[in-house]
Amino acid sequence: MANPRQVSEHEAQGEVERVLHEMRQTLRVTGLDVTVRTWAGFERFLVAMWEAMGPNTETRAFEAAADEVRAQAVEAAERLGRLGAWEAAVLGDSQRYHVRGALELYHYLNPKMLVFTSAVKLALQDEHVGALQPLGSAERVERGAPARMMAMEAVDERPDDARLRGLFKDIQETVGPPALPGEFRGLALWPGYLEAAWERLKPRMRTEEWARACDTLLETSRRLARRLPYEVALSKERLEVLREDAELIQRVTVQSEWRLPVLVLGMATLVGDVGDLERRLPFPAEARLVPDFVVAEELR
Structure with missing residues (x-):
């Protein structure tokens, strides 16, 4: 079955453009992941979903939930041991600086997306x-x-380089649908590093220890999603009323939630491999002191 169409921030128009901009600002990131870009292919759902999730996403509770997931992933990665990709990759100082920035970005974003997607998935199942x-x-x-x-940058999902195409195919088959994760496209800007990392990461993903750690991350994410401060007004009934492809949206959401623990743990493993990157709180969030009417102007 073909992957659902993705809508990037550069392609988005109208309400989709507005929601993606607000999501990026509220999630405090320089770009959005493949789950959001896939949801963006369903305009009415995206708008309704963000209306339901937005208030939680800007809270300290949501930030703390993502921090807890990230810390748990870091502990699991430490138990599994260093990967050795950072030392094996042949990179110059400037390249290492930019790889570090890409790792920090996704290490911050992925736990947020796991909690976010768990909340959406549970709500759509009428929990x-x-x-x-x-x-x-x-x-x-x-x-x-x-x-x-770091700015979120990536190579094309279908690169001209045959070596990268083969690598992307292997990654996609290993981590599963709905589409190639953005962090691997981002790290492909430095193919030598991505090859060294994937060569070592893939076998680890097949171990029982990895599977148990991912199961625990998923359980933690769902527990924290249920405890977010505001009720999430989504349901199967509301999804049907939107007259979107409800079955496809449900499938993409379930697939994304199932896969995100793998990506969270994978990024925690790569960050831990570097050695001196901040692992638990890469980008601490300050309390918001600006009045709402000022914030509303900033979001426009």
Whole structure:
């Protein structure tokens, strides 16, 4: 079955463009992952989903949930041991600087996307997600990507380089649908490093220890998603009312949630392999002190 169409921020128009911009600002990142770009192919769903999830995403509770998932992944990666890819890859100082930046970006983003996707998936299965706190009562964090966060860049999903095409095919088959994860396309800007990393990461992904760690990450994500401060007003019924391809949206969401623990642990492993990168809190979030009406202007 063909992968659903993705919509990038550069292609987006109208309400999709608005939502993707708001998501990037609220998630505090320089780009969005393949799960969001796939959801963006369903405009009415994307708008309704963000309306339901947006208030939680800007809270300290959501940030802390992602931090907890990330810390758990770091501990699991430490138990599994160093990978050795960082030392094996032949990279210049400038290349190492940029690879480090890419690793930090996805190490920050992936745990957020896991908690986010767990919340959406559970809600679409008619599970209660979120508490019943009054909107605006939970502490919020500042919007916008940190100044030192690397821009999200990537090679084309179908590169001219036959070696990369083969590598992408192997990665996609190993980690599963819905599409090639963005971090591997990003790391492909340095093919030698990606090859060294994947050569060592793939066998580890097939171990029982890895599978158990991913199962635990998924359980943690769902537990934390259920405890977000605001109720998530999504359901099977609302999805049907939107007159989108409900079955395909459900499938993509389930696939993404199942795969994200693998990506979270994979990135924690690569970050730990570098040695001196911040592993638990790569981009600490400050409390938001700016009034809402000012923030609303910034989001436009």
